[in-house]
Amino acid sequence: xxxxxxxxxxxxxxxxxxxxxxxxxxxxxxxxxxxxxxxxxxxxxxxxxxxxxxxxxxxxxxxxxxxxxxxxxxxxxxxxxxxxxxxxxxxxxxxxxxxxxxxxxxxxxxxxxxxxxxxxxxxxxxxxxxxxxxxxxxxxxxxxxxxxxxxxxxxxxxxxxxxxxxxxxxxxxxxxxxxxxxxxxxxxxxxxxxxxxxxxxxxxxxxxxxxxxxxxxxxxxxxxxxxxxxxxxxxxxxxxxxxxxxxxxxxxxxxxxxxxxxxxxxxxxxxxxxxxxxxxxxxxxxxxxxxxxxxxxxxxxxxxxxxxxxxxxxxxxxxxxxxxxxxxxxxxxxxxxxxxxxxxxxxxxxxxxxxxxxxxxxxxxxxxxxxxxxxxxxxxxxxxxxxxxxxxxxxxxxxxxxxxxxxxxxxxxxxxxxxxxxxxxxxxxxxxxxxxxxxxxxxxxxxxxxxxxxxxxxxxxxxxxxxxxxxxxxxxxxxxxxxxxxxxxxxxxxxxxxxxxxxxxxxxxxxxxxxxxxxx
Amino acid sequence: xxxxxxxxxxxxxxxxxxxxxxxxxxxxxxxxxxxxxxxxxxxxxxxxxxxxxxxxxxxxxxxxxxxxxxxxxxxxxxxxxxxxxxxxxxxxxxxxxxxxxxxxxxxxxxxxxxxxxxxxxxxxxxxxxxxxxxxxxxxxxxxxxxxxxxxxxxxxxxxxxxxxxxxxxxxxxxxxxxxxxxxxxxxxxxxxxxxxxxxxxxxxxxxxxxxxxxxxxxxxxxxxxxxxxxxxxxxxxxxxxxxxxxxxxxxxxxxxxxxxxxxxxxxxxxxxxxxxxxxxxxxxxxxxxxxxxxxxxxxxxxxxxxxxxxxxxxxxxxxxxxxxxxxxxxxxxxxxxxxxxxxxxxxxxxxxxxxxxxxxxxxxxxxxxxxxxxxxxxxxxxxxxxxxxxxxxxxxxxxxxxxxxxxxxxxxxxxx
Numbered sequence: 001x002x003x004x005x006x007x008x009x010x011x012x013x014x015x016x017x018x019x020x021x022x023x024x025x026x027x028x029x030x031x032x033x034x035x036x037x038x039x040x041x042x043x044x045x046x047x048x049x050x051x052x053x054x055x056x057x058x059x060x061x062x063x064x065x066x067x068x069x070x071x072x073x074x075x076x077x078x079x080x081x082x083x084x085x086x087x088x089x090x091x092x093x094x095x096x097x098x099x100x101x102x103x104x105x106x107x108x109x110x111x112x113x114x115x116x117x118x119x120x121x122x123x124x125x126x127x128x129x130x131x132x133x134x135x136x137x138x139x140x141x142x143x144x145x146x147x148x149x150x151x152x153x154x155x156x157x158x159x160x161x162x163x164x165x166x167x168x169x170x171x172x173x174x175x176x177x178x179x180x181x182x183x184x185x186x187x188x189x190x191x192x193x194x195x196x197x198x199x200x201x202x203x204x205x206x207x208x209x210x211x212x213x214x215x216x217x218x219x220x221x222x223x224x225x226x227x228x229x230x231x232x233x234x235x236x237x238x239x240x241x242x243x244x245x246x247x248x249x250x251x252x253x254x255x256x257x258x259x260x261x262x263x264x265x266x267x268x269x270x271x272x273x274x275x276x277x278x279x280x281x282x283x284x285x286x287x288x289x290x291x292x293x294x295x296x297x298x299x300x301x302x303x304x305x306x307x308x309x310x311x312x313x314x315x316x317x318x319x320x321x322x323x324x325x326x327x328x329x330x331x332x333x334x335x336x337x338x339x340x341x342x343x344x345x346x347x348x349x350x351x352x353x354x355x356x357x358x359x360x361x362x363x364x365x366x367x368x369x370x371x372x373x374x375x376x377x378x379x380x381x382x383x384x385x386x387x388x389x390x391x392x393x394x395x396x397x398x399x400x401x402x403x404x405x406x407x408x409x410x411x412x413x414x415x416x417x418x419x420x421x422x423x424x425x426x427x428x429x430x431x432x433x434x435x436x437x438x439x440x441x442x443x444x445x446x447x448x449x450x451x452x453x454x455x456x457x458x459x460x461x462x463x464x465x466x467x468x469x470x471x472x473x474x475x476x477x478x479x480x481x482x483x484x485x486x487x488x489x490x491x492x493x494x495x496x497x498x499x500x501x502x503x504x505x506x507x508x509x510x511x512x513x514x515x516x517x518x519x520x
Numbered sequence: 521x522x523x524x525x526x527x528x529x530x531x532x533x534x535x536x537x538x539x540x541x542x543x544x545x546x547x548x549x550x551x552x553x554x555x556x557x558x559x560x561x562x563x564x565x566x567x568x569x570x571x572x573x574x575x576x577x578x579x580x581x582x583x584x585x586x587x588x589x590x591x592x593x594x595x596x597x598x599x600x601x602x603x604x605x606x607x608x609x610x611x612x613x614x615x616x617x618x619x620x621x622x623x624x625x626x627x628x629x630x631x632x633x634x635x636x637x638x639x640x641x642x643x644x645x646x647x648x649x650x651x652x653x654x655x656x657x658x659x660x661x662x663x664x665x666x667x668x669x670x671x672x673x674x675x676x677x678x679x680x681x682x683x684x685x686x687x688x689x690x691x692x693x694x695x696x697x698x699x700x701x702x703x704x705x706x707x708x709x710x711x712x713x714x715x716x717x718x719x720x721x722x723x724x725x726x727x728x729x730x731x732x733x734x735x736x737x738x739x740x741x742x743x744x745x746x747x748x749x750x751x752x753x754x755x756x757x758x759x760x761x762x763x764x765x766x767x768x769x770x771x772x773x774x775x776x777x778x779x780x781x782x783x784x785x786x787x788x789x790x791x792x793x794x795x796x797x798x799x800x801x802x803x804x805x806x807x808x809x810x811x812x813x814x815x816x817x818x819x820x821x822x823x824x825x826x827x828x829x830x831x832x833x834x835x836x837x838x839x840x841x842x843x844x845x846x847x848x849x850x851x852x853x854x855x856x857x858x859x860x861x862x863x864x865x866x867x868x869x870x871x872x873x874x875x876x877x878x879x880x881x882x883x884x885x886x887x888x889x890x891x892x893x894x895x896x897x898x899x900x901x902x903x904x905x906x907x908x909x910x911x912x913x914x915x916x917x918x919x920x921x922x923x924x925x926x927x928x929x930x931x932x933x934x935x936x
Contacts, residue, residue: 019607020596020924023900026605027598061704077603092703109702112761125702125759458697458910481698503603508915509649511698515760518702 032078035500037254039075041082043141043193044068045153045184045249046200046258049486050144051172052086054472054479055120055514057094057107058146058172062472065480068142068197070487070505075195078502086142087176095128096171098164102128103171108473109516110466118466120473125518132161136176143188145173149203149233151224151241153184167229185245196255197490198246199442201424204233205417209263210476212354212406213413217420232416235423242424246431254498256438256490259425263417264352265446267465268475269409272353277328277368284323290369293382294400295320297393298342315339321346330367332410333402344402348411355465355475357407367403375399438497440489454485458508461485469512480510541803541827541857542640542659542867543779546589546615549890549931553878554836555850556894557795559783560726560736561836564888564933565619568633568667570781571724571738572679575621575669576629580935587890587931588616595642595868599649599919606648611658613641617931621667631667631681636660637740638776640867647706650917651694653908654866655708661687661745661776665722680723687745688714689774691866695754695765696910705756707763711770711811713750718743720776732787742778742805747771752813768815775805777827783834790840795850797834803827803857824907825864827857836876846880848892861916863903868921870901880933888933896925 024030044050044066051058052066063069063086072084094107106128108120145152147170152158159177163169178187188196207230208215215230222237249255263269279287299316303309319342321331329347336343347353358366365371378392388396409417425443432439446463448454449470453462461482462468465475470482478486484505491502548566551558558570565585567574575583591613598605621631643656662685669679692710699707724738750772754765783797806827812820836850854872858864878892904918 020594020898020922022596022598022920022922024600025596025598026600026603031598031600032603061700064704074603110760110762118762123702457915459913503601506599506602506604506649508910509697511700514700514702515758515762516702517759517761 026077029077029079032503033501034075034078035495035498037494037498037500038194039079039081041141041192041194042068042072042075042084043188043191043196043253044071044144045188045196045198045245046144047148047203048144048146048477049202050197050199051142051146052144052483053146054474054477055094055107055109056105056122056472056474056477059089059092059094059107061092062480063088063142065483065510066142066144067483067487067490068144070484071197071490072141074487074491074502074505078500084141085138087136087140087172090130091126091128093123093126093128095130097128097131098161098171099133100131103164106520109519110473110513111515111517111519120466121519123516123518124520125516130175132164132171132174134175139178139187139191140176141191143184145170145184147172147203148184148200149207150200150238150245151233153200153245154241155224156181156183158184185248189248193249193253196249196253197258198249198255199258200245201238201242201260201428204238204424205260205420206263206476208232208413209409209417210268210354212404213409213416214406217416232420235420235427238424239427239430242427243431246435246437250435250437254437256440256493256497257428257432258440258486258490259428259443260421261443261446262421264414265443265450265463266476267463267468267471268355269352270450270463271355271465271475272357273327274347274351274353275327275329276362277330279323279325279328281325284325284328286371287323287369288321290371290375290379290399291319291321291323293379294396297382297388297396300387301393315341318345330362331400331402332367332408333404334410342397342400344400347403347408350414351411352409352414353403354407354409357403366401368401369399370401371399438490438493440486440493442486442489445485445489449485456507461507466513473513479512481507481512484510541777541801541806541830541869542638543801544591544613544615544637544639545832546591546894546927546929547617547635547637548585548619549587549878549892549929550585550848550880550933551836552589552894552929553848553850553876553890553892554795554838555797555834555852555874555876557783557785557797557834557836557850559724559738559781559797560734560785561793561795562726562734564935565621565631566617568619568621568631568665569617569635569637571726571736572631572667572669572681572722573677573724573726573738574736575631575667575679576623576627576671576677577726577728578621578623578629578935581623582934582936583621584619584934585890585931586616586618587929588614589892589894589927589929590614591641591925591927593641593896593923593925593927595865595921595923597650597865597868597919597921601918602649604649604919606645606650608642608644610641610643613639615639621669627671629669631669633663633665633667635663637663642866644865647694650865650919651706651708652697653693653864653905653917655692655694657692657866658688658690659774661685675728676725678723678725680721683720683722683741683743685718685720685743685745685776687716687718687747687774687776689716689747689750697915699758699763701756701758707754707756707758707765709765710753710755711750711772712753713747713772716745716747718745733784735784736782738781740779742802743776744773745776746773749814764815764817764819766815768813768818770814771812772810774809777805778802793838795834795836795838797832799832799834800829801832801857802829804829806857823864824862826859826862828859830855830857844882846882848876848878848880850876852876854896861904861906863901863921864905865917865921868903868923870898870903870921870923872923873897878929886935890931890933892929892931894925894927894929896923898923
């Protein structure tokens with residue numbers, strides 16, 4: 001009888017401790033495989049896109065949803081890993097302090113403005129608390145440094161806090177560089193990565209693009225020290241430094257290289273249409289009349305200086321711009337040349353306006369004409385058949401308010417950007433091939449987001465600003481959902497290149513933009 | 521001793537679960553030990569639940585049975601597409617029963633009963649992959665019933681009585697898959713209502729055509745627990761007019777379905793008794809869980825459930841070893857009311873095989889200790905809940921589920 005109790009007791013205990021177990025349990029490592037790759041110590045090298053930067057700032061939840069962190073979580077179900085560390089910020093406000101003084105702005109949030117329309121605004125609900133003089137200890141698997149260009153990764157002193165005020169060093173790297181003269185690449189290599197991703201080069205062209213092309217294309221100049229922040233890196237120099245970085249990482253580790261997306265796929269450049277000059281019929285006719293007057297007066301001026309009538313009219317005719325009822329393209333300022341002596345023209349179809357352009361100014365005539373009373377008086381003289389004085393002619397010409405260089409990318413600037421991006425990507429592809437690494441064509445992915453979107457279980461992700469889901473409120477960096485899309489592209493490439501079976505990220509469970517009324 | 525050992529083997533070989541949906545079949549340790557049969561078993565005051573018609577057949581004047589069980593039930597879920605795993609860490613449920621009957625005459629008994637036939641207690645890891653469907657739920661309904669049992673002839677009786685129900689619900693889920701406040705904390709809502717009362721009834725009949733054979737039928741009515749003006753607490757809502765959520769009140773109705781049981785028991789000899797019950801639970805009534813918010817700006821929450829009537833087949837045997845010990849074992853097959861595509865993780869139940877066992881120790885002529893256990897065995901199942909919507913589009917929540925439940929129970933029977 002006693003034995004019987006014993007059996008019951010054993011049986012009872014046995015079942016109580018029995019948690020449900022699946023036949024092929026992810027938890028038991030029975031589902032996935034790392035293939036030929038070893039993800040045990042994954043290091044991500046790159047810039048803001050690698051750091052998880054979003055909404056114009058770096059902040060904790062953005063970092064938690066960086067594509068390297070998403071990847072690391074998926075790697076961890078295929079094999080034992082050493083974990084994945086990131087140089088986390090101190091808060092979700094996002095700004096940086098240097099010795100108590102704020103040096104970078106807080107993040108954007110989506111707030112409803114006074115007019116009832118949602119628009120991005122800088123978060124003001126809490127002061128930033130991340131001071132870059134508080135150095136983080138230890139090494140970090142996520143070596144994404146916001147703002148870094150290719151050559152910065154091999155620049156000693158890039159993490160020296162003393163160099164931050166003068167712009168010689170990077171405030172983000174200053175927080176976690178192993179030493180004042182450390183390089184990003186050396187700190188990455190010191191971790192003995194078994195696997196890496198490298199996404200660098202965006203800023204080598206993006207700085208130029210976001211400045212509206214105010215910098216130089218440093219074609220043929222390999223002296224990085226002479227470059228300004230808004231310049232385009234010389235493609236040959238890029239190729240050399242990229243080869244140095246990728247080659248060093250690939251010596252001991254497998255990995256994936258990522259190409260640079262065309263800047264025109266980001267909403268920063270595509271949200272403000274260049275034909276947002278909406279006119280009714282009367283205003284269109286008024287503007288057309290104005291520019292006919294400009295062309296006429298200009299031709300008259302030339303002829304008065306002895307230019308043959310035919311030649312004068314041919315040169316002046318470019319200013320007789322036709323406006324129609326409905327949307328019209330804006331005017332931009334261009335350098336004064338012999339062919340364009342007045343230094344303005346209408347934008348062409350592919351030219352772009354930047355997200356940061358002053359919308360109030362646009363509504364007030366920026367990009368077209370400031371039709372003041374004085375201008376009206378000159379027009380009245382002309383209509384009455386009179387001839388304007390040179391002063392009156394200047395008033396007439398001066399009413400043109402073309403868009404400044406810093407607010408637009410014209411066709412020449414776009415051509416430089418495209419040329420550089422293509423050459424950078426050629427170099428990246430060549431390195432992937434030579435080094436036998438995986439290659440993810442992010443350029444292709446982002447074009448897809450822009451052109452038709454990428455479907456997921458809750459809809460379609462597109463590049464549309466605020467509503468599309470892929471891009472954060474700065475118009476350049478991605479949302480957690482956008483970063484999940486990138487992570488999935490990388491996973492697809494890893495599985496194909498290394499014969500592994502890494503599961504995808506569920507993009508629908510990653511968020512997009514954050515709402516808040518606590519704004520500055 | 522050899523027989524005891526054989527019975528032990530039966531116990532090991534058979535597994536029992538508790539019932540589909542949020543039905544918790546733990547209304548008596550003696551019945552449960554025999555596969556939760558009892559509509560045609562005259563044993564003790566558990567008849568107050570299983571079939572009040574049988575109360576009048578009890579030999580003693582006063583019959584009491586009280587007991588409680590400890591429900592250890594958990595679920596594991598995984599999604600292979602995305603490498604996700606989650607486990608419940610559900611609190612131990614403690615359903616109880618207390619039955620009392622008093623024989624006024626040879627033909628007439630009255631009784632009182634309190635029991636908890638419906639309930640659910642599921643707690644997933646907070647913010648797990650299915651948190652837009654449920655983080656955790658606590659559902660409880662206490663039935664209190666007055667009973668009368670009347671012997672029409674020597675071998676035919678009827679019984680029944682009104683049921684008063686006091687129900688409570690506490691349910692938390694995230695508002696969707698992504699909404700957070702500025703710090704990334706997921707926006708969620710808790711609905712809470714308690715002391716929600718409702719009325720129902722049960723009635724049964726018992727026929728004993730020959731001494732060794734008993735046949736029974738019992739019906740318990742459907743009861744709709746209608747929560748009105750319960751509290752809805754919205755947490756981690758971003759400070760923005762772009763979200764309509766704020767603390768409010770809610771109305772919702774949860775049906776406790778009707779149940780029909782037909783069964784028979786056969787007394788082979790002084791030692792062996794066999795029992796069979798067939799349950800039909802009328803789950804069709806649970807079409808949708810709709811939460812109507814008092815705040816008109818918050819869109820009402822519609823959650824199709826589409827449960828279907830389901831059957832349970834129960835088998836039990838009892839062996840009276842000697843004056844002191846009575847051993848029991850049983851098995852039941854429990855058909856889930858949950859249909860494919862409606863597999864919501866708040867009650868992730870598929871069909872189950874359930875194995876029970878237990879014993880009674882007669883301490884004295886009047887007092888007995890009843891012990892039982894139940895082990896529910898579920899197979900792995902690939903299922904989904906397809907009716908969660910985002911932007912008017914159905915977003916299925918899929919994965920492989922496996923549940924397990926082990927329920928030890930203890931009770932006391934008093935006969936005076």
